[in-house]
Amino acid sequence: MLKYSIKRILLMIPILLGVIIIVYSISYFMPGDPVQTVLGATGYTQEQYDMTAHRLGLDVGLPMQIFNYLKNLVTKGELGVSYYTGRSVMEEVVQRAPISIGIGILSSLVLIVISVPIGIISAVKQNSVLDYCISVLAIVLASVPGFWLALEFILLFSLKLRWLPASGLSTWKHYILPVACNSLGSIAMLARMTRSSMLEVIRADYVRTAKAKGVKYEVVITRHALKNALIPIITVIGAQFSMIIGGSVIIENIFSIPGMGSRLVAAISNRDYTMLVGITVVLSTFTMLMVLLTDLMYAFVDPRIKAEFESLNGRRRPVIKPPAPGGPNVAVSGAVTDGVTSGHVSGAGIGKGGAKP
Amino acid sequence: MTDHLLEVNNLNIRFNTSEGTVCAVNDISFAISPGETLGLVGETGAGKTTTALSIMKLVAQPPGEYHGGSVLFDGKDILQETEGRLRHIRGKDIAMIFQDPMTALNPVMRIEDQIAEVIKLHTDCSAAEALIGAAEMLETVGIPADRGKEYPHQFSGGMKQRVVIAMALACSPKLLLADEPTTALDVTIQAQVLDMIRDMRVKLGTSMLLITHDLGVVAETCDRVAIMYAGEIVEQGTLEQIFHRVAHPYTIGLFGSLPSLDKKVERLNPIVGLMPDAANLPEGCKFHPRCPKARRYCAQVHPELSPAMSWGDDGGHPVRCHMFAAPEPYEASEPLGLVDGLFDEDFTGNMNMAYLLEGKIGRRDEDGADVPQGADVHQGACLPQDPGGQRDGASATGSGTNVTVGASDPEDVAGADTQPAGAPTTTLLEVRNLKKYFQTPSGMLHAVDNVSFTLDRGKVLGVVGESGCGKSTLGRTILGILDATDGQVLYAGEDITHAKGRRRKELQKKMQIIFQDPYSSIDPRMPVWRLIADPLLANGMYRKGKELTREVYRLMDTVGLARRLSGAYPHELDGGRRQRIGVARALALNPDFIVCDEPVSALDVSIQAQILNLLQDLQAEKNLTYIFVTHDLSVVKHISDDILVMYVGSMVEKSHTDALFEAPLHPYTKGLLSAIPVANIDVPKQRILLQGELQSPIEPAPGCRFANRCSYATPECAAAEPPFEEVMPGHFVACHKVREINAL
Incomplete structure (x- = not known):
């Protein structure tokens, strides 16, 4: 297992390299000139311009710029200096990352605590009034955009009822609205997934075996069914976590939270590309770690997947069974590759998406 | 009737589905006494599992619904118990x-x-004590207790079934419900598991309801038998009554569908048609659309269970058939005149004439004229009018149905032998030292190791072995679907082992395959005609148009698919029809050689017999050459000229079919043959039980691969690989001890 994890962490290096190259290149080819942004629109000489460009390291070609950036990263552990504020990007990220990631984790926990039980209840009481109500509510929540919900919440809870603060992040009360807005949209997805996964498992032969043993229904559900149903649920949680991190860009702006998301938006409008690349690198690293964690969770839940991971080490196992048809093996291999790519893409996607305005 | 442990009275179970109410179980009654075993026999969809679950x-309620009746266990009605009480039962x-x-x-x-979970639930013991109990149970079923720490995926199928049995018997139940306990297992493992169930039952005095479709298993395990058809019990009696005085036409048909091991049968006598859809049951007797004895009265009135003709002091056993229940109106009404082969197999929906080739109708007619005589395999079927004279007539004409006489009749054997005469025998396929290895994380998997044989044109070679012995891989490697690791495949004298490109494409027209699973081997999104046209289009032989349509229809006729089905999709068809599509696809390019890769193992016996007959007819008609891969020895005996027995990738015995079955020489073949349950209660069986399971084909140890299970094995066997030598003329065996064992 350890060997597998180390292998996966090492695999993150080339992916990060790819992320850096892609995001850096996109910034490079984007319209707008960082030097000009730093110097102001008018009133500078060509000499001043060249000096600033040299200071920022922008007077060389793209491959050289990327090379310098990587050299800096590897030798000094530095993510460069912000064009706009002149502060070290690493410093700023270290300061802001815990806030964003904290909100992300908190939102995910809320998501899990609400959606999984809802999903189980809908599955057990399939086609009941309760099941329909939950489904309708989930679909309504899923179809409302997060930013609109955030604005409505501010209107209702902050301005009208004056229960909760609308911006900042100083007390626990400040966390409620951002976390709620961040997780509500994903609840629908996860609850539906839990429901269908549970429904499939409830009909499985081994659940019937458990019933035939005389096991109580509640115990059948929690002990026999749930653990088997977890694989797709974990997959969705992993994917939703990446989405929540992505969504924080908008939520942090609306609630004026000093996290990485709000900084990222500012960096794009300021043409502060070092900051843009730096934040993207941190976000994608974190996303990839989450994907790895998801995969390790699979092994924790399902001994078959654990065996699979261990055999990837090339260690000899006494018994080799052909892979279960369409079962978890497929799910895992899919998830591994998907996970890596989705981490990659969503990391780059933030930079790209933000670049448009 | 308090001496019964279980009494099921007039049980009715319905399912509410989107297509309406389905009567899965219809007015079923049976009883089991303490210590007794009742066999519940029927094909897929007969309602056996629903009965057991009830x-x-x-x-599951919904969609299930108990619609009257009672299930008395120890005098109390299970159906009236609360969930809490039921959990304790x-x-x-x-x-x-x-x-x-x-x-x-x-x-x-x-x-x-x-x-341990089940022990802890039903006894007052601690978790630790329950685990000790679990370890004891594992030892009882022959699994080392320390393997209890493992997970199911680390166990083989046979071992998993032992675990399931250990779990079921952990609390010494009074009644054991065994739902096809060995269907998913290999035949030697099946024999082990059945033996174990028998031993445990005797030890614990448990009664058992054994659900199965295999009359052989019934003959070896049960005291009494109930035959189910379309949710009803159609015949019920002691083993003796069912096997010697079989009365219901359906039961007779079941017997006729079985390829027999101990008798030579030229052609099987399957039941025509299919089990009706439970949502759309026919009026009157539910079996009448498939019944060769059906008369107008059968289609109008539903028969009651009534005693069959008594036989000596036997009071007669209950049968649901008008021939016994209401002989007068039955006799008075006109026969429906269903003759095997003349109608499309689809009687359940619209009755349709099949578009059979003209020549074919003649032959089938001749064959099928005396359908019920399949029963005569079992001496003394008590049909009211036993048409003995007719049977003799059939034998005299030399038609293939005379199963009664079997191989002992010289005339018949002669008839069988003259059949392939005509074309001179030439070698079509030669395989020399063929090897196919796969790289796995744990080492090299020797799927096929050093296999050599020759196959003459127009002959059938049966390749037999348990799962994982490389028989399917062999077939695929010969066809070039898999690339051979080493060795040669010669087709009509030409080395085609590594043929590529256009040559391979040409070969594909000559060499075809029929796959095992008719459910997953055809594209579910293509209609029937497109599936059949696929090979024709892929090879550019036809373009879409009238000619293609004509060719597709011709193929559908050949394999007995009604033309009106050409627009249907695979999910609308049953397994038998899907397999007919598979056969039509293989035939489309007019091949000489077909690998039949377990073509009938996913099918019910009556459908299996239909497909086997089809394959046999086609072989005779087109002088095809088959490699018939199967795990079912009775099927292979029925269809093959020669048999090759494989074990963990290598050949262990090869011989002419009759010689092999009469005198198997290799200890594995002996064990394999004796493990097959025979649907005959008169022949006492001497069983050679093979212990243990197959050796892993991954990096197999040198020496004889069967040595670890062989009772004759000596250190020499494990040291050197036995040569594959001709022990008797035409009889090859790979065994160091073959001469000692067989006193040659």
């Missing part, structure tokens, strides 16, 4: 063994925990 009140007094051991165990729980 005994524990485990039929389930697992403790009544336990169940499920059909598929692969899915019956929770994949994420340790084996010992799964067994």
Whole structure:
């Protein structure tokens, strides 16, 4: 297992390299000139311009710029200096990352605590009034955009009822609205997934075996069914976590939270590309770690997947069974590759998406 | 009737589906005494599993619904018990063994925990004591207790089924419900598991309801038998009554569908048609659309269970057939005149004439004229009018149905031998030292190791072995679907082992394959005509148009698919029809050689017999050459000229079919043959039980691969690989001890 994890962490290096190259290149080819942004629109000489460009390291070609950036990263552990504020990007990220990631984790926990039980209840009481109500509510929540919900919440809870603060992040009360807005949209997805996964498992032969043993229904559900149903649920949680991190860009702006998301938006409008690349690198690293964690969770839940991971080490196992048809093996291999790519893409996607305005 | 442990009275179970109410179980009554075993026999969809589940009140509600009747267990009605009370009965007094051991165990729980759970539920013991109990149970079923720490995926199918049995017997239940406990297992493992169930039952005095479709298993295990058809019991009696005085035409048909091991049968006598859809049952007798004895009265009135003709002091056993229930109106009404082969197999929906080739109608007619005589395999069927004279007439004409006489009749044997005469025999296929290895994370998997044989044109070679012995891989490697690791495949004298490109494409027209699973081997989104046209279009032989349509229809006729089905999609068809599509696809390019890769193992016996007959007819008609891969020895005996027995990738015995079955020489073949349950209660069986399981084909140890299971094995066997030598003329065996064992 350890060997597998180390292998996966090492695999993150080339992916990060790819992320850096892609995001850096996109910034490079984007319209707008960082030097000009730093110097102001008018009133500078060509000499001043060249000096600033040299200071920022922008007077060389793209491959050289990327090379310098990587050299800096590897030798000094530095993510460069912000064009706009002149502060070290690493410093700023270290300061802001815990806030964003904290909100992300908190939102995910809320998501899990609400959606999984809802999903189980809908599955057990399939086609009941309760099941329909939950489904309708989930679909309504899923179809409302997060930013609109955030604005409505501010209107209702902050301005009208004056229960909760609308911006900042100083007390626990400040966390409620951002976390709620961040997780509500994903609840629908996860609850539906839990429901269908549970429904499939409830009909499985081994659940019937458990019933035939005389096991109580509640115990059948929690002990026999749930653990088997977890694989797709974990997959969705992993994917939703990446989405929540992505969504924080908008939520942090609306609630004026000093996290990485709000900084990222500012960096794009300021043409502060070092900051843009730096934040993207941190976000994608974190996303990839989450994907790895998801995969390790699979092994924790399902001994078959654990065996699979261990055999990837090339260690000899006494018994080799052909892979279960369409079962978890497929799910895992899919998830591994998907996970890596989705981490990659969503990391780059933030930079790209933000670049448009 | 208080001496019965279980009494099921007039049980009715319905399912509410989107297509309406389905009567899965219809007015069923039976009883089981303490210590007795009742066999519940029927084909897929007969309602056997639903019946068993209802005994524990485990039929899911909804969609299931108990519609009257009672299930008295120890005098109390299970159907009236509360969930809480039922939980104390389930697992403790009544336990169940499920059909598929692969899915019956929770994949994420340790084996010992799964067994301990049931012990802890029903006895007052601590978790630690329950685990000790679980370890004891594992030892009892022949699994080392320390393997209890493992998970189900680390166990083979046979071992999983042992675990399921250990779980079921952990609390010494009074009644055991065994739902096809060995269907998913290999035949030697099946023999081990059946033996174990028998031993445990005797030890614990448990009664058993054994659900199966295999009359052989019934003959070896049960005291009494109930035959189910379309949710009803159609015949019920003691083993002797069912096997010697079989009365219902359906039961007779079941017997006729079985390829027999101990008798030579030229052609099987399958039941025509299919089990009707439970949502759309026919009026009157539910079997009448398939019944060769059906008369107008059968289609109008539903028969009651009434005693069959008594036989000596036997009072007659209950049969649901008008021939016994209401002989006068039955005799008075006109026969429906269904003759095997003249109609499309689809009687359940619209009755349709099949578009059979003209020549074919003649032959089938001749064959099918005396359908019920399949029963005569079992001496003394008590049909009211036993048409003995007619039977003799059939034998005299030399038609293939005369199963009665078997191989002992010289005339018949002669008839069988003259059949392939005509074309001079030439070698079509030669395989020399063929090897196919696969790289796995744990080492090299020797799927096919050093296989050599020659196959003459127009002959059938049966390749037999248990799962994992490389027989399917062999077929695929010969066809070039898999690339051979080493060795040669010669087709009509030409080395085609590594043929590529255009040559391979040409070869593909000559060499075809019929796959095992008719459900997953055809594209579910293509209609029937497109599926059949596929090989024709892919090879550019036809373009879409009238000619293609004509060719597709011709193929459909050849394999006995009604033309009106050309627009249907695979999911609308049953397994037998899908396999007919598979056969039509293989035939489309007019091949000389076909690999039949377990073509009937996914099918019910009556459908299996239909497909076997089709394959046999086609072979005779087109002088095809088959390699027939199967795990079912009775099927292979029925269809093959020569047999090759494989074990863990290598050949162990090859011989002419009759010689092999009369005198198998290799200890594995002996064990394999004796493991097959025979549907005959008169022949006492001497069983050579093979212990243990197949050796892993991954990096197999040198020496004889069977040595670890062989009772004759000496250190010499494990040291050197035995040569594959001709021990008797035409009889090859790979065994160091073959001469000692067989006193040659």
